[in-house]
Amino acid sequence: MATGTSPDVRPRPTTVPAAHPRRRRRSVLHPALWLPTVVAVLLVGTAWTVIAAEQPYILPTLSEVGTTLVDDPGLFVRNAWSTLQIALIGVAWGAGLAFVLALLMSEIPILRRAIMPLAVVLNVTPVIALAPALVVAFGFGMTPKVIVTAIITFFPVLINVTTGLRSVPPPVLHVFSTLHASRFEVLLRLRVPSSLPYTLAALRVVLPLSIVGAVVAEFVAAGSSSGLGTMIRNAASNAQLPHVYAAVACLAAMGVLMLAFTATVERRLLFWHESQQRTP
Amino acid sequence: MSDDRIEVRGLTKTYEGGDPARPALDRVDLDVPRRHFVSLIGPSGCGKSTLLRVLAGLERPDSGHVAVFGSTPERMCAAKAVGLVPQTPALLPWLNVRRNVVLPSRVNRRAGNAAGDPDELLSMVGLEDVARKYPHQLSGGMQQRVAIARAFGIRPDVLLMDEPFSALDEFTREALQLHLLRLWEHMSTTVVFVTHSVREAVTLSDRIVVMSARPGRVHEVLPVDLPRPRGSGVTADPRLHRVEDRVRASLQVAWESGAAPDDLVPL
Ligand SMILES: Nc1ncnc2c1ncn2[C@@H]1O[C@H](COP(=O)(O)OP(=O)(O)OP(=O)(O)O)[C@@H](O)[C@H]1O
Ligand SMILES: [Mg+2]
Numbered sequence: 001m002a003t004g005t006s007p008d009v010r011p012r013p014t015t016v017p018a019a020h021p022r023r024r025r026r027s028v029l030h031p032a033l034w035l036p037t038v039v040a041v042l043l044v045g046t047a048w049t050v051i052a053a054e055q056p057y058i059l060p061t062l063s064e065v066g067t068t069l070v071d072d073p074g075l076f077v078r079n080a081w082s083t084l085q086i087a088l089i090g091v092a093w094g095a096g097l098a099f100v101l102a103l104l105m106s107e108i109p110i111l112r113r114a115i116m117p118l119a120v121v122l123n124v125t126p127v128i129a130l131a132p133a134l135v136v137a138f139g140f141g142m143t144p145k146v147i148v149t150a151i152i153t154f155f156p157v158l159i160n161v162t163t164g165l166r167s168v169p170p171p172v173l174h175v176f177s178t179l180h181a182s183r184f185e186v187l188l189r190l191r192v193p194s195s196l197p198y199t200l201a202a203l204r205v206v207l208p209l210s211i212v213g214a215v216v217a218e219f220v221a222a223g224s225s226s227g228l229g230t231m232i233r234n235a236a237s238n239a240q241l242p243h244v245y246a247a248v249a250c251l252a253a254m255g256v257l258m259l260a261f262t263a264t265v266e267r268r269l270l271f272w273h274e275s276q277q278r279t280p
Numbered sequence: 281m282s283d284d285r286i287e288v289r290g291l292t293k294t295y296e297g298g299d300p301a302r303p304a305l306d307r308v309d310l311d312v313p314r315r316h317f318v319s320l321i322g323p324s325g326c327g328k329s330t331l332l333r334v335l336a337g338l339e340r341p342d343s344g345h346v347a348v349f350g351s352t353p354e355r356m357c358a359a360k361a362v363g364l365v366p367q368t369p370a371l372l373p374w375l376n377v378r379r380n381v382v383l384p385s386r387v388n389r390r391a392g393n394a395a396g397d398p399d400e401l402l403s404m405v406g407l408e409d410v411a412r413k414y415p416h417q418l419s420g421g422m423q424q425r426v427a428i429a430r431a432f433g434i435r436p437d438v439l440l441m442d443e444p445f446s447a448l449d450e451f452t453r454e455a456l457q458l459h460l461l462r463l464w465e466h467m468s469t470t471v472v473f474v475t476h477s478v479r480e481a482v483t484l485s486d487r488i489v490v491m492s493a494r495p496g497r498v499h500e501v502l503p504v505d506l507p508r509p510r511g512s513g514v515t516a517d518p519r520l521h522r523v524e525d526r527v528r529a530s531l532q533v534a535w536e537s538g539a540a541p542d543d544l545v546p547l
Pocket of ligand 2: 329442
């Protein structure tokens with residue numbers, strides 16, 4: 001404040017932020033929030049138990065799955081870490097390249113017209129069908145798996161960021177125009193922040209997708225020796241059903257963690273956006 | 281060409297896909313002397329926003345010539361001498377109020393306009409208490425005041441305002457008009473102000489340009505000879521009502537001459 005102390009002494013109308021924690025606490029306890037989940041878990045759990053008791057070759061019992069996890073947690077942690085690495089490196093490449101390309105395309109229209117059709121073709125190609133070929137081309141290391149993951153995560157980011165960069169309201173552009181802001185300033189101060197909600201929405205889709213990409217790549221990469229996908233494939237061919245479902249549970253947990261992570265990032269970075277405003 | 285006025289001569293503008301027989305602006309002449317406050321009023325679609333956008337260098341005229349203090353709109357913008365207040369506040373939602381106000385001094389630094397003190401600007405529009413808040417935490421009227429403070433921040437030679445108060449209730453609107461007059465007197469800027477409100481035009485302006493639609497033309501230019509500075513008492517002045525009546529009569533004629541046949545069908 002420039003003048004005096006009076007503005008700091010006066011009680012400020014800070015009702016808006018203060019209301020948040022209180023409302024959130026109440027909503028966590030509200031039955032409408034947890035009841036459906038609890039009921040669904042109970043129902044599926046019961047059905048599972050019944051089927052597993054009748055048909056042990058279709059489903060292992062839940063306790064078998066649990067025991068498998070507890071018996072050798074290190075095995076699962078190691079393989080989960082291996083898969084996670086592929087997923088994250090793949091998504092970093094895929095999303096990173098898509099973001100950079102979207103920036104270039106927003107500034108160079110010819111590039112957009114040249115690249116968009118290719119990107120669309122890439123997107124409608126089932127990349128999984130490419131995976132064996134990539135393994136032949138790039139050997140048995142991480143590279144082919146990372147490439148499959150990167151390709152799968154590339155397109156949603158490209159589309160969303162491209163849309164986001166164009167989502168600036170015309171009056172704001174007019175204000176920047178009358179200030180004679182350079183294209184770079186418009187990009188940096190206007191387009192990139194405006195695209196943030198779109199970028200993060202893409203991340204929300206693409207992070208879980210990256211796990212799918214990594215697992216599928218592990219399925220098809222014949223010489224692969226680690227990762228949850230490899231584990232599932234080997235366990236399934238040996239009829240070790242508890243291992244299969246334990247690995248699937250690990251994958252689900254990884255997906256949940258990734259979603260929680262993006263939700264936190266969104267809440268932090270997009271506090272100003274209407275998607276984060278609470279509707280009572 | 282003169283250095284101390286905005287001068288528009290024979291300005292014609294047809295939008296792509298528009299009817300060339302009915303341009304958005306048809307041979308429009310306009311004079312705004314330096315430090316004057318001029319309002320544009322007229323029926324919807326008569327080209328007020330288009331004229332403002334041409335003055336802001338956002339739209340190229342088909343023919344005619346536009347000079348702003350002896351320079352072109354583009355050169356005025358390059359020198360950061362033009363402030364724009366659009367109809368919506370157009371604030372950046374991820375910046376707090378204070379950062380929104382200093383934003384114009386952060387871009388196009390080459391023009392290097394001496395930035396006004398943001399805290400002083402905010403206190404002049406009565407917003408010193410919300411400097412750290414974000415736009416979504418403010419009412420529409422407060423957002424509009426931030427937009428005005430932002431536009432004054434570069435101490436522009438020309439301030440272009442497109443119906444800045446149209447979304448506000450009458451009392452907020454009158455309060456903001458007084459804020460605006462105070463800032464304008466303080467900064468001695470030249471203002472071109474688009475409005476639909478006769479009362480607002482008369483309260484604020486030195487001169488009112490009444491426009492007619494289809495095609496967009498200047499119908500009549502009316503002077504407002506009310507004393508300055510004008511405070512909240514101005515609405516009680518009987519001279520104000522006389523000017524208001526003249527503007528209304530002129531608008532009526534302008535509206536009838538330009539209305540499409542459909543508009544005249546009685547309900
Ligand atoms: N971007 C555009 N493309 C094509 N035609 C346009 C465009 N903007 C305005 N027009 C047309 O030009 C004419 C003048 O529009 P303008 O927005 O300048 O009117 P206005 O006087 O500001 O109206 P209002 O009071 O409703 O804001 C209208 O007939 C409109 O349809
Ligand atoms: Mg308009």
